[in-house]
Amino acid sequence: MGQIDLAPGQTKEVHVPVAAACLEEAGERIIIISLLLAKDYRWAQHGHEIAWEQFEISQYHDRPQPNRNWGLPSLNFCSENFIVTGEEFSVTVNRKKGALSSFVYQGREYIAQALVPNTWRTPNDNQMRNNYLEKYATWREAVNQLRVVDISPTAEEDRVSLRFCTQLPGLARYEMRIAGDGLIEITVKFHPVSDSIPPMPRLGLRLGLARVFNRVVWYGRGPHETHCDRKLGAKIGLNESSLGELHHPYVRPQLNGNRTDVRWVKLHDGNQCAGRCSKVTIEAGARAQEMPDNSKWAVFDGLTPKAQWFSKASIEGGAGCRACLGLNFS
Numbered sequence: 065m066g067q068i069d070l071a072p073g074q075t076k077e078v079h080v081p082v083a084a085a086c087l088e089e090a091g092e093r094i095i096i097i098s099l100l101l102a103k104d105y106r107w108a109q110h111g112h113e114i115a116w117e118q119f120e121i122s123q124y125h126d127r128p129q130p131n132r133n134w135g136l137p138s139l140n141f142c143s144e145n146f147i148v149t150g151e152e153f154s155v156t157v158n159r160k161k162g163a164l165s166s167f168v169y170q171g172r173e174y175i176a177q178a179l180v181p182n183t184w185r186t187p188n189d190n191q192m193r194n195n196y197l198e199k200y201a202t203w204r205e206a207v208n209q210l211r212v213v214d215i216s217p218t219a220e221e222d223r224v225s226l227r228f229c230t231q232l233p234g235l236a237r238y239e240m241r242i243a244g245d246g247l248i249e250i251t252v253k254f255h256p257v258s259d260s261i262p263p264m265p266r267l268g269l270r271l272g273l274a275r276v277f278n279r280v281v282w283y284g285r286g287p288h289e290t291h292c293d294r295k296l297g298a299k300i301g302l303n304e305s306s307l308g309e310l311h312h313p314y315v316r317p318q319l320n321g322n323r324t325d326v327r328w329v330k331l332h333d334g335n336q337c338a339g340r341c342s343k344v345t346i347e348a349g350a351r352a353q354e355m356p357d358n359s360k361w362a363v364f365d366g367l368t369p370k371a372q373w374f375s376k377a378s379i380e381g382g383a384g385c386r387a388c389l390g391l392n393f394s
Contacts, residue, residue, distance in 0.1 A: 137243070144159060175272065179250075180270055199262065220241075222244050279306060282302075282323060328340060
């Protein structure tokens with residue numbers, strides 16, 4: 065757009081050229097307006113960015129996965145597990161908890177700790193001063209006390225579907241659709257049942273991956289930590305980081321490392337990808353060790369990592385900057 069000369073307090077209308085072809089192509093399109101210094105000053109050099117904004121001109125839609133016609137995977141079950149197998153993979157799902165406990169692809173195990181629903185998150189400094197542990201105590205052990213009340217396994221054209229209805233404080237229904245090439249689609253729905261259910265800190269999924277998957281790539285806000293109520297200083301874009309770089313060393317150990325408005329995220333070991341999660345937007349976080357409950361402000365250093373922990377939330381409370389501390393059902 066060239067150089068813009070404006071005195072303090074003045075305004076000017078600027079036309080931004082956008083090629084018509086960009087609007088017709090599939091995928092999200094975002095315009096970034098960036099204001100840079102045109103010359104050197106004592107406090108900053110030429111090219112220093114003093115302001116920016118992003119404008120979405122076409123919305124993001126996750127691209128459908130190509131159908132590679134691998135055929136219908138086989139479904140077997142015993143008293144403890146469902147076992148779904150294809151040409152190159154095997155998936156094990158615990159029937160009592162509805163937990164995805166094993167995913168073996170080309171002879172390699174990817175899961176270290178089972179994928180389960182997630183309704184709790186470690187509080188941050190704002191929340192600890194707001195009686196967080198007392199207000200949301202119902203959800204602290206909710207997943208450990210989860211009870212499966214109904215199971216419905218079915219075979220479709222090219223995939224097996226496992227539908228679970230689980231009893232929390234409310235009903236959580238989720239479905240795993242496992243295709244013949246090993247692609248797993250998971251849908252989660254929560255039904256509060258009653259207005260008396262207390263606010264939920266987080267609604268999502270939690271998974272422990274093999275430790276070798278220590279790189280994260282995501283398309284969303286970054287590169288630094290963001291939350292639903294503290295995010296406008298981060299641009300939407302393609303980011304990559306090690307798990308260690310996602311961690312933010314707050315003075316008091318607390319919730320950290322979250323990324324918001326994430327369109328998709330994947331973890332890899334430099335060669336192979338452990339998995340790709342996508343939705344319209346999600347909250348996502350990954351870390352090299354399980355984050356302990358900091359009810360006594362326990363120091364995080366010195367913990368022994370057993371897995372790379374990945375947390376995906378469809379929705380969750382914020383950092384508490386605007387009292388976004390939980391999900392209300394009333």
